[in-house]
Amino acid sequence: MGGKLGVRINVQKGPCELVLLRYSYRQYKIINHIVLYYPGKSFRTPLGNVQRGVTLLEYPEYDVPKEGELTKIADGVFWLRMPLPFELNHINLYLLEDNNGFFIVDTGIGGRRTAEIWSTIIDRLNKPITGVIVTHMHPDHIGQAGALCEAWKVPLYMTAGEYFAARTFRAGAQGATNRPDIEHYRSLGLGEDFLANLSKGGGGYSSSVEPIPVAFTRLYEGRVLTIGEREWQVMIGRGHSPEHACLYCAELGILLSGDHILPAISPNIGVYSTEPTANPLADYLTTLVPFKSLPKDTLGCPAHGLPFTGISTRIDKLTAHHHQHLLELQFACQTPLSAKDCLPVLFKRELSGNHLFFALAESLSHLNYLMYEGKLERNTDSDGVYRFRTVGEVTEPVGDDDEADQFMQV
Ligand SMILES: [Zn+2]
Numbered sequence: 001m002g003g004k005l006g007v008r009i010n011v012q013k014g015p016c017e018l019v020l021l022r023y024s025y026r027q028y029k030i031i032n033h034i035v036l037y038y039p040g041k042s043f044r045t046p047l048g049n050v051q052r053g054v055t056l057l058e059y060p061e062y063d064v065p066k067e068g069e070l071t072k073i074a075d076g077v078f079w080l081r082m083p084l085p086f087e088l089n090h091i092n093l094y095l096l097e098d099n100n101g102f103f104i105v106d107t108g109i110g111g112r113r114t115a116e117i118w119s120t121i122i123d124r125l126n127k128p129i130t131g132v133i134v135t136h137m138h139p140d141h142i143g144q145a146g147a148l149c150e151a152w153k154v155p156l157y158m159t160a161g162e163y164f165a166a167r168t169f170r171a172g173a174q175g176a177t178n179r180p181d182i183e184h185y186r187s188l189g190l191g192e193d194f195l196a197n198l199s200k201g202g203g204g205y206s207s208s209v210e211p212i213p214v215a216f217t218r219l220y221e222g223r224v225l226t227i228g229e230r231e232w233q234v235m236i237g238r239g240h241s242p243e244h245a246c247l248y249c250a251e252l253g254i255l256l257s258g259d260h261i262l263p264a265i266s267p268n269i270g271v272y273s274t275e276p277t278a279n280p281l282a283d284y285l286t287t288l289v290p291f292k293s294l295p296k297d298t299l300g301c302p303a304h305g306l307p308f309t310g311i312s313t314r315i316d317k318l319t320a321h322h323h324q325h326l327l328e329l330q331f332a333c334q335t336p337l338s339a340k341d342c343l344p345v346l347f348k349r350e351l352s353g354n355h356l357f358f359a360l361a362e363s364l365s366h367l368n369y370l371m372y373e374g375k376l377e378r379n380t381d382s383d384g385v386y387r388f389r390t391v392g393e394v395t396e397p398v399g400d401d402d403e404a405d406q407f408m409q410v
Helices: 111-124 145-152 158-172 179-187 193-202 279-291 311-334 353-372
Strands: 009-013 016-021 034-038 041-046 071-076 078-083 092-097 102-104 131-135 156-159 217-219 223-226 230-237 244-249 253-257 299-302 376-380 386-390
Touching: 071 299, 078 111, 092 299, 131 145, 145 156, 156 158, 156 244, 179 193, 230 253, 230 279, 279 311, 279 353, 311 353, 311 386, 353 376, 353 386
Parallel strands: 102 131, 131 156, 156 217, 253 299
Antiparallel strands: 009 016, 016 034, 034 041, 071 078, 078 092, 092 102, 223 230, 230 244, 244 253, 376 386
16 A cells, blocks of 8 residues: 655654655555554655654544445534546535534535445434535535535525526536637637637536525624534635635634635636636635634644645645746746646646646636736737736746645536
8 A cells, every 4th residue: 555664853843763665556545654653543645745853733643434324523513525527536525413403514516426425424314414514615525515405405604606607617617708718828828729628618616516595594704503501613814716715613613614624625716707906816815814822732624635634834835836827927927928838837647638728728817817916917819818927027936835735626
């Protein structure tokens, strides 16, 4: 299964054994983990989170739930997983025990396979489903929400920003042309081949999201949901999606962080053709800040990866990751570049298909951010391509970024 490197290092909590594990690529898609063994306790952490012998994030040893099974995280909080047909091959979902049933938090992607796993899980529960909470509109989160709400005749809880975006995306273009899409991708520097394929596309969102209920219950910043004996407070994150809801329970010290804060990969922060002039990176960096004030031992329960502690540290790392990208782009754009030209500056891997689509969106989110900061200026060349040029002189950035080069695909 993997190499084992037994050395002793000193970490903040004292001596421990450090074991390097290389998981099978197919199984985990996360390259190296370090397992820190303390007497009677062990933690798993990605290699990138260990610096100078100090572990930055800790992964309490919960059993990763197998398909159709639940792992108890805390009193009344259960973790389950659903498969995803992407490089990112799973999503974490949660069940919160209510007095007379369970609330579901996120639902998995639409389609029969996930629906069947839900049936297996719900059959094993001794209580019905009493509500469905969806953190945000992406298909792996909202995909089964409509089917579950309909089967159990229970309300759908979402923020207004996410609910209406989801309804809109599922409804499609409604006869409007895709001219803005084509103009957008042309402006990023893509060739006619890509644009021709774009004309044939469509239907992706509705094919992976079951019909969305025509009514919802609104979540908003600060709203408190009482589920069982616990109070869960809504905290909003923006940038990865319009108005992403996280749920925080102070009593349990748990944050259901959705895709807003992930332990091992950076959530996709993208500008898409729907709003080409958006500045989601500013939204993201701004809305990460309030989460730094959560108590240090808060357990982050993310939508992808493993439950972890060290939320504030992780936020610092995500923030540094984006700022490093911004500095690298500013340096590179001393020669005017398109968003497509900037891809090798940001990504070290080969890009095609969906990866290219998400990478371009991420590239443009950084370029737009710098443009609004006045650090880049944008000009349109004769073939409709935006070229971004650095304002003033900049020096080559120092430092590097060891953030996993992995994509959110949903
Ligand atoms: Zn997402």
